[in-house]
Structures are given as C-alpha cells and as structure tokens.
Amino acid sequence: MASYELAARMQLQVPDVVDLSGEPKHVLELYGADSSNKTKADFANNCILARRMIERGVRFVQLFNGAYASGGKINWDGHSKLKEQYDVHGEILDQPVAGLLKDLKQRGLFDSTLVVFATEFGRMPMFQAGTYGRDHNPNGFTCWLAGAGVKPGFSYGATDEFGFRAQENVMTxxxxxxxxxxxxxxxxxxxxxxxxxxxxxxxxxxxxxxxxVLA
Known part of the structure; x- marks a missing residue:
C-alpha cells in the first residue's frame, strides 16, 4: 500500500514540476530555452526541468544528450563527418549545461548536488578509414565532475602525446x-x-x- 501511495503522490506533483510557464525570461535566456534552434531549446527545457526536480528533492536525475532521431547525423557518434557533426551538436549542448551549473550555484544547490558529465568512450586521434570521422576509443577519454565534494578547477590524468591512450594518473x-x-x-x-x-x-x-579529485 505504501508503494501505491508514493506513486500517487509522485503523479500528483508531476504537473507542477513539468510546467515551465512560470520560469522567468532571464532563466529561459540563461539556459538557451529561447533559442531558434528547436533541438537546443528542447534540451535547455530538459535542463530546467532537471533543476526543478532537484529543487523538489529528487535524488537522481539523468539528462541524455545526443539521441535525436537523425540517423546519426547530429549526434556524437562521429564516424563519418566528425567536425561537421560536432559543430552542430556542440551548440545544442554547451549553453544549456552551463546554464544549469550557474543556476544551481545561484540557488544554493550546487554544493549539495554532484554533477556527473560522462560518456561511454572517446574518439581515436586519427581519421577512420575512408571518412572524415573517427572510430571509438575506449583507452583515453574525458569525463568531468562538479559540485558536491569535488575539487574545482582541477584536471586529473592525461593521455599520451597522440591522445590515444591514458598514460598519466590513469583512472579506470x-x-x-x-x-x-x-x-x-x-x-x-x-x-x-x-x-x-x-x-x-x-x-x-x-x-x-x-x-x-576530492575537495
């Protein structure tokens, strides 16, 4: 019965949580939710929604960027035309994520929220045969942490000179x-x-x- 009651309370709160109509103009602009790029605006709205969930005590929130119905043309799987794809996709990602971090800070939520920005692998430092893209590289790539308990402005680890394999302070x-x-x-x-x-x-x-890496 307790599980049913919890589910009911969650459902009753959802309409208020997902209603972004009360967000002020300066917040929408901070995240880029007013962008003419619909994909960017949609992701920005998701970032605002993430902040609203955190404000209401949701303990785990996941944002996923890059899984658009595009046949792989505007996501991070840059096998064919990496620079062309990343130039498009970087714009979608950068401002909303930066806006989320800034908003968490100005609302006093940053120090109690662990932000994990992660990927499953990186990209090879050389072109993939016959393309302008790059294949998967599980041997050296970047993830970052911010917020609760993390040392700020700090880089840990490094690859070899080619960017092929983690070599210094390897973190598995x-x-x-x-x-x-x-x-x-x-x-x-x-x-x-x-x-x-x-x-x-x-x-x-x-x-x-x-x-x-700990503060």
Missing amino acids: VHDFHATILHLMGLDHKRLTFYHNGIQRRLTDVHGEVIRD
Missing part, C-alpha cells in the same frame, strides 16, 4: 564509479547486489576512490 571506469559512490556516501566495496548465486559489487573486484 571502476575507479570513476568508486569515486562517484564515495561522493554519494557509499562504500563501493560494501555495496553489493545478488546475482547468479553470489553477492556482486558494482565495481566488480576492481576500483579505488581517487582522492586527488
């Missing part, structure tokens, strides 16, 4: 996850889930908290 995906869990107050070595007859960790048998 398991390390990244362990660090995020630590910032959320969870010990990745003790957090387990039951699967196929054994208790498993989200970081498997790997991962260390990278304390150099």
Whole structure:
C-alpha cells in the first residue's frame, strides 16, 4: 500500500514540476530555452526541468544528450563527418549545461548536488578509414565532475602525446564509479547486489576512490 501511495503522490506533483510557464525570461535566456534552434531549446527545457526536480528533492536525475532521431547525423557518434557533426551538436549542448551549473550555484544547490558529465568512450586521434570521422576509443577519454565534494578547477590524468591512450594518473571506469559512490556516501566495496548465486559489487573486484579529485 505504501508503494501505491508514493506513486500517487509522485503523479500528483508531476504537473507542477513539468510546467515551465512560470520560469522567468532571464532563466529561459540563461539556459538557451529561447533559442531558434528547436533541438537546443528542447534540451535547455530538459535542463530546467532537471533543476526543478532537484529543487523538489529528487535524488537522481539523468539528462541524455545526443539521441535525436537523425540517423546519426547530429549526434556524437562521429564516424563519418566528425567536425561537421560536432559543430552542430556542440551548440545544442554547451549553453544549456552551463546554464544549469550557474543556476544551481545561484540557488544554493550546487554544493549539495554532484554533477556527473560522462560518456561511454572517446574518439581515436586519427581519421577512420575512408571518412572524415573517427572510430571509438575506449583507452583515453574525458569525463568531468562538479559540485558536491569535488575539487574545482582541477584536471586529473592525461593521455599520451597522440591522445590515444591514458598514460598519466590513469583512472579506470571502476575507479570513476568508486569515486562517484564515495561522493554519494557509499562504500563501493560494501555495496553489493545478488546475482547468479553470489553477492556482486558494482565495481566488480576492481576500483579505488581517487582522492586527488576530492575537495
């Protein structure tokens, strides 16, 4: 019964949360929600919605950028014409994300919110055969953290001179996850889930908290 009551309360609050009509003009402009680029404006509205959810106590909010119904032409999967695609897509992403960070700060939410900006892999430093794009590169790429518990204005790790492979202060995906869990107050070595007859960790048998990135 408690689950049904929780679901009912959530549904009753949704109309107010998703109603952006009361957002002032300067906020819409901050995020770029007034842009003539509809895709950018839509993403900006999603960023505003994310902030509104955080204000109301939603603990986990995910924003996804780049999965537009475009046949791969204006997303980050730059196999064929990387610069052409990224010039289009960068405009969609930059202002709304910057607006979200600034808005969280000016509302006093930034220091209690962990922002994780992540990808599944990077791009090779050389062209993909027969194209102006670049293939997947899982060996060296960038993610960033901001907000709660994170050292500001700080870069950790570096690739080789070609940008091909992480070489200095290598942070594995398991390390990244362990660090995020630590910032959320969870010990990745003790957090387990039951699967196929054994208790498993989200970081498997790997991962260390990278304390150099902590404030």
